[in-house]
Amino acid sequence: MAIKAWQVATIEPPPSRNAHGLEVVARVRGARGQPMAGHLSFSRGDHLACGAAVQKNGSGECTLFDEHGHELHDHEHQAPTVVMFSGIVGTDHIVLPTTQVYGKGVRR
Numbered sequence: 446m447a448i449k450a451w452q453v454a455t456i457e458p459p460p461s462r463n464a465h466g467l468e469v470v471a472r473v474r475g476a477r478g479q480p481m482a483g484h485l486s487f488s489r490g491d492h493l494a495c496g497a498a499v500q501k502n503g504s505g506e507c508t509l510f511d512e513h514g515h516e517l518h519d520h521e522h523q524a525p526t527v528v529m530f531s532g533i534v535g536t537d538h539i540v541l542p543t544t545q546v547y548g549k550g551v552r553r
Contacts, residue, residue, distance in 0.1 A: 450538045454481050456528050456545040470506035471528045471545075473499055480504075481540060484531040489548075490524040499530075524548065 457472040473481040480503025488494040489509055497505035525548030532542035 449535075452476050452538055452540045454530055454532075454540050454543050456485075456530055456543055458545075458547050467493070467509045468506065469495070469509060469526060469528075470504055472502075472504045473530050473543075474503055475540065481530070481533065483533050483540070486529040486531075488527045488529075493524075 452475055454473050454475055457474070469487045471485055471487070473483065473485065475481050480501065481499060482501075483499045484496060485499055485505035485507075486494070486496045487507060487509060492511040492513055493509040494512060495507035495509050497507040499505045525546050528545050528547065530543040533540040
């Protein structure tokens, strides 16, 4: 059985794409800067979430929404955005799942 090399991906910040900041996008890159495949999950606050397949260029985007149907509150717009990358298991390598947090009150 061959040993699979472990890799760590990086997630570049998801800039907001509208006035309310509900449209989010992030880019996933491998250790050598190559785009990664997989899935991105975004969340903000207690209720906002969405998910997206990562495209060939390494980016994924979606619109945050409240799955419970609640009205949006200002504190949800101000909360940090959590971006989770699914990771990949390939024939000769494993890219570990990765989580990154962006937004107010978050130290980088």
